[in-house]
Amino acid sequence: MEQVTPSGFRRSKQRAARLLCLAMGIGLGMLCAAGGAEEASEYQVKAAFLFNFTKFVEWQAAAFAAPDSPIVICILGDDPFGTVLEQTVAGEVVNGRKVAVRRMKQAPPPKSCQVVFAGRPGKEVLKLLPGLGPGVLTVGEGENFVRGGGMIAFVLENRRVRFDINQAAAENAGIKLSSRLLSVAKSVE
Amino acid sequence: MPRASIPPPFNLLLAEDNLPDALLVREAIRMENLPLEVSIAPDGERAIHLIMTAEKDPEALCPHVLVLDINLPRIDGFEVLRRIRASEKFKNLPVIVVTSSDSPADRRQAAALGARYFRKPVTYDEFIKIGAVLRQFLIDNGLI
Amino acid sequence: MLTFRDIPIKQKLMVIIMATTTVALVLAGVGIVAADSLLFRSYLKRDLSALARIAADNSTAPLQFNDPRVAADNLAALRVRTHLVAACIYRPDGTVFARYLRPDSNSGCPSAGGPDEQRFSREGLIVSRAIILNGQRVGTLVLLYDLDEIAERMKLYGITVLGVLLVSTLIALLLSTKLRAVIATPISHLVGATTSVSETGDYSVRAQRFSRDELGVLVDRFNEMLAGIQSRDHNLRTALHDREEALRDAEKARERFRFLAESMPQKIFTATPGGVVDYYNRQWTEYTGLTFAQMEGDGWKEYLHPEDVEPVFEVWTRSLATGEPFHAQQRVRRADGAYRWHLSRALAMRDPQGRISMWIGSNTDIHEQKEKEDELRRANEDLQQFAYSASHDLQEPIRNVAVYSEILAKRYSNLLDADGRQFLGFLTEGGRRLATLIDDLLAYTRAGVVESNMTAVDSSAVLGHAISSLAEAIRENEAVVTCDALPRVHMGESHLQQVFQNLIGNALKYRKEDPPRIHISADHQGAAWRFSVRDNGIGIDPHYKEKIFGVFKRLHRDQKYSGTGIGLAICQRVVERYGGRIWVESSPGQGATFFFTIPEHAPRVHSAAV
Numbered sequence: 013m014e015q016v017t018p019s020g021f022r023r024s025k026q027r028a029a030r031l032l033c034l035a036m037g038i039g040l041g042m043l044c045a046a047g048g049a050e051e052a053s054e055y056q057v058k059a060a061f062l063f064n065f066t067k068f069v070e071w072q073a074a075a076f077a078a079p080d081s082p083i084v085i086c087i088l089g090d091d092p093f094g095t096v097l098e099q100t101v102a103g104e105v106v107n108g109r110k111v112a113v114r115r116m117k118q119a120p121p122p123k124s125c126q127v128v129f130a131g132r133p134g135k136e137v138l139k140l141l142p143g144l145g146p147g148v149l150t151v152g153e154g155e156n157f158v159r160g161g162g163m164i165a166f167v168l169e170n171r172r173v174r175f176d177i178n179q180a181a182a183e184n185a186g187i188k189l190s191s192r193l194l195s196v197a198k199s200v201e
Numbered sequence: 202m203p204r205a206s207i208p209p210p211f212n213l214l215l216a217e218d219n220l221p222d223a224l225l226v227r228e229a230i231r232m233e234n235l236p237l238e239v240s241i242a243p244d245g246e247r248a249i250h251l252i253m254t255a256e257k258d259p260e261a262l263c264p265h266v267l268v269l270d271i272n273l274p275r276i277d278g279f280e281v282l283r284r285i286r287a288s289e290k291f292k293n294l295p296v297i298v299v300t301s302s303d304s305p306a307d308r309r310q311a312a313a314l315g316a317r318y319f320r321k322p323v324t325y326d327e328f329i330k331i332g333a334v335l336r337q338f339l340i341d342n343g344l345i
Numbered sequence: 346m347l348t349f350r351d352i353p354i355k356q357k358l359m360v361i362i363m364a365t366t367t368v369a370l371v372l373a374g375v376g377i378v379a380a381d382s383l384l385f386r387s388y389l390k391r392d393l394s395a396l397a398r399i400a401a402d403n404s405t406a407p408l409q410f411n412d413p414r415v416a417a418d419n420l421a422a423l424r425v426r427t428h429l430v431a432a433c434i435y436r437p438d439g440t441v442f443a444r445y446l447r448p449d450s451n452s453g454c455p456s457a458g459g460p461d462e463q464r465f466s467r468e469g470l471i472v473s474r475a476i477i478l479n480g481q482r483v484g485t486l487v488l489l490y491d492l493d494e495i496a497e498r499m500k501l502y503g504i505t506v507l508g509v510l511l512v513s514t515l516i517a518l519l520l521s522t523k524l525r526a527v528i529a530t531p532i533s534h535l536v537g538a539t540t541s542v543s544e545t546g547d548y549s550v551r552a553q554r555f556s557r558d559e560l561g562v563l564v565d566r567f568n569e570m571l572a573g574i575q576s577r578d579h580n581l582r583t584a585l586h587d588r589e590e591a592l593r594d595a596e597k598a599r600e601r602f603r604f605l606a607e608s609m610p611q612k613i614f615t616a617t618p619g620g621v622v623d624y625y626n627r628q629w630t631e632y633t634g635l636t637f638a639q640m641e642g643d644g645w646k647e648y649l650h651p652e653d654v655e656p657v658f659e660v661w662t663r664s665l666a667t668g669e670p671f672h673a674q675q676r677v678r679r680a681d682g683a684y685r686w687h688l689s690r691a692l693a694m695r696d697p698q699g700r701i702s703m704w705i706g707s708n709t710d711i712h713e714q715k716e717k718e719d720e721l722r723r724a725n726e727d728l729q730q731f732a733y734s735a736s737h738d739l740q741e742p743i744r745n746v747a748v749y750s751e752i753l754a755k756r757y758s759n760l761l762d763a764d765g766r767q768f769l770g771f772l773t774e775g776g777r778r779l780a781t782l783i784d785d786l787l788a789y790t791r792a793g794v795v796e797s798n799m800t801a802v803d804s805s806a807v808l809g810h811a812i813s814s815l816a817e818a819i820r821e822n823e824a825v826v827t828c829d830a831l832p833r834v835h836m837g838e839s840h841l842q843q844v845f846q847n848l849i850g851n852a853l854k855y856r857k858e859d860p861p862r863i864h865i866s867a868d869h870q871g872a873a874w875r876f877s878v879r880d881n882g883i884g885i886d887p888h889y890k891e892k893i894f895g896v897f898k899r900l901h902r903d904q905k906y907s908g909t910g911i912g913l914a915i916c917q918r919v920v921e922r923y924g925g926r927i928w929v930e931s932s933p934g935q936g937a938t939f940f941f942t943i944p945e946h947a948p949r950v951h952s953a954a955v
Contacts, residue, residue: 325751
């Protein structure tokens with residue numbers, strides 16, 4: 013990952029440009045502290061973060077249907093992202109796998125999703141999250157998410173998007189979370 | 202002077218200052234019957250004068266034989282002999298040198314100047330010999 | 346100011362050792378420090394690169410998740426590296442995402458530069474690293490590291506090296522102080538020995554050998570040389586001493602000689618082997634009235650009579666060349682100008698090798714003698730001359746008397762009576778005798794005349810002449826004359842012939858009945874030739890051995906033997922004239938042998954008349 017190939021460099025330049033826009037957006041957003049219209053909206057950031065999580069997570073091979081299966085981010089229930097998530101993950105490759113987005117109404121079958129975004133799920137959904145199978149990273153929102161067994165939960169701190177991590181839950185699901193990710197988290201359990 | 206062509210009698214010049222000695226020679230010649238006419242020069246100077254005259258003047262008396270005493274007054278015999286030997290005409294003149302004494306030096310000198318030698322007689326026998334000596338001398342010199 | 350060449354070897358060695366050591370150490374130290382510095386820099390680079398890598402890695406998440414705080418915290422953790430001045434994370438757009446600045450630094454974040462580079466700048470080492478996530482560059486980490494560490498390190502190293510240098514130098518100093526003695530001590534010993542020799546002149550000094558290396562060899566050779574010099578010196582001294590002694594002896598001898606020479610009444614002179622007169626005694630200088638300076642060298646020409654200069658010089662030169670004794674008669678000028686005859690003689694003095702070392706001579710005044718001699722000789726000559734001419738003049742008339750009386754007797758005796766014939770006989774006889782006597786007298790005087798040429802004559806040739814002049818008598822007597830090989834003698838030819846003639850004539854005269862046999866021989870007796878004439882005649886009574894040589898002495902009456910008796914007297918006169926002797930050995934009836942000697946070298950007497 014450290015090795016930057018020329019094409020990668022070009023690619024990363026594109027990404028850098030994009031991220032730059034995002035960052036600038038976030039920065040501008042942060043400047044305009046008054047809760048008005050934010051350039052980089054909350055879910056834009058969260059989409060980015062969601063995508064970024066894939067970079068810091070290690071799935072076992074069994075988590076995928078096939079070696080060349082993409083990393084699928086499933087949105088379970090309400091979709092707050094709109095097209096942002098698709099835009100974010102378009103054309104990206106993480107660890108040699110493409111990244112895809114699906115929407116689900118019910119619990120996805122095993123190996124079909126590697127990341128499941130559940131938003132603010134109710135109790136029932138929360139309960140079934142661990143049962144989604146090993147190799148599924150569950151991401152939600154709010155502090156209760158991780159208390160309830162979720163692995164990563166977006167939280168807002170001073171209008172900044174942060175997240176909490178339930179490491180145990182991740183471990184139970186056979187997912188390895190990079191320590192780097194852990195270091196950035198607001199809190200880790 | 203060619204010898205054989207001269208007819209006798211020959212002229213004998215006797216240079217002698219002692220008359221008795223001169224007469225002895227003459228007597229010896231007479232006794233021996235030698236064809237000699239004797240002329241006497243009493244000293245060396247006269248002898249030379251005669252020779253010189255004979256040399257210059259063909260009419261003058263020409264000596265064919267010379268008997269020469271060594272002890273001559275004025276010019277001694279050897280000097281005379283030297284002069285004769287130096288002259289062109291008479292350098293081969295037959296000469297007998299006579300002397301009183303018998304000294305080897307005199308003998309040598311006479312021989313050196315091409316002259317015979319005999320002693321003056323002291324005895325009669327010696328006196329007699331003179332003739333024979335002269336005869337032999339003439340024969341030796343091709344005159345007789 | 347001494348140049349390096351002139352300082353003592355000990356110090357030289359020290360300087361050399363210390364200089365090399367110091368230079369080596371310094372170079373080594375500098376090398377080490379420099380090498381270390383270089384190595385450390387490269388180490389720093391690597392180290393910081395590694396650090397950057399780690400930090401970059403750690404910064405991916407904060408960057409991605411936009412958490413500058415965490416990033417800053419991460420960076421701040423680097424403060425443990427005290428020399429890290431700044432650590433900054435740049436966003437891809439170039440803005441600073443997070444930073445750590447060392448509290449005391451007053452500089453900001455270093456500029457990003459390239460993605461991965463390490464460069465040394467004025468401020469320090471700048472390491473940039475791209476922060477890569479998922480193959481994409483998400484930011485750049487730039488670290489600024491100050492070089493104090495390097496400086497510190499260098500200082501540390503430097504001090505260490507210096508310390509080591511000093512210690513090493515000290516140790517080297519100590520060691521070389523000890524070790525230079527190995528070289529310097531033998532050298533200084535040798536120097537000491539040579540100095541001692543040259544100062545004291547004592548060649549018995551020897552240097553001590555300390556080792557077997559080149560110095561040892563030097564010492565050995567030096568000692569050998571000294572031994573050689575010592576012995577040569579000794580020899581020289583001995584030779585010098587001997588020479589001085591010899592010179593003293595020579596001087597003493599010369600002194601003695603001088604004293605002797607000066608005290609003698611003779612005129613003494615000495616000359617060099619080359620013939621240069623270098624000494625005249627007092628008698629000389631007083632006699633001539635000249636100073637030595639005037640007389641020495643060629644000065645002898647001064648005092649000799651001008652006529653004598655050349656002949657004497659010739660004889661002198663001959664003596665010098667042959668080494669034979671020199672004698673000459675010369676006239677020496679006295680102070681008053683008068684010339685007096687002197688007999689000058691000189692002998693060559695030879696050294697043990699036979700070479701002539703000097704000539705010593707003397708001059709004796711013989712003036713009176715010479716005058717008397719000359720007078721005598723002149724008188725003699727006059728007498729001889731008178732006798733010669735007198736006898737010549739006497740001869741003629743006497744001869745005439747003799748011959749004519751005989752002619753008279755032969756031709757005219759018939760005119761005389763018996764008495765007359767007898768008287769005429771006496772006349773004749775007397776005349777003949779007189780004539781013969783005059784002849785002999787003439788011969789006798791002639792025997793005293795000095796012959797002009799005194800070269801050696803061949804006596805056998807002279808004998809031949811004598812025999813031919815006696816040819817008739819020899820024939821008449823039927824005599825046989827024989828001889829041995831006869832030598833050359835220094836004698837007048839006619840004189841020798843006279844002697845032979847007289848002796849052979851006597852042998853013919855005093856014969857026995859048998860035909861005379863006469864034999865002549867000669868042998869060498871000392872410095873003379875001894876001739877012998879042997880006959881088989883009547884012999885001589887020993888009583889009359891001497892008398893027969895007297896003038897006119899006859900032993901027999903003239904009837905039997907003719908002759909005037911002057912023959913032997915003539916022989917004696919002639920022989921003695923030449924410095925010889927004549928004698929006879931005989932007994933009556935046994936024949937006689939006459940001996941006469943003629944010296945080998947006739948005495949060379951230089952006289953004005955020669």
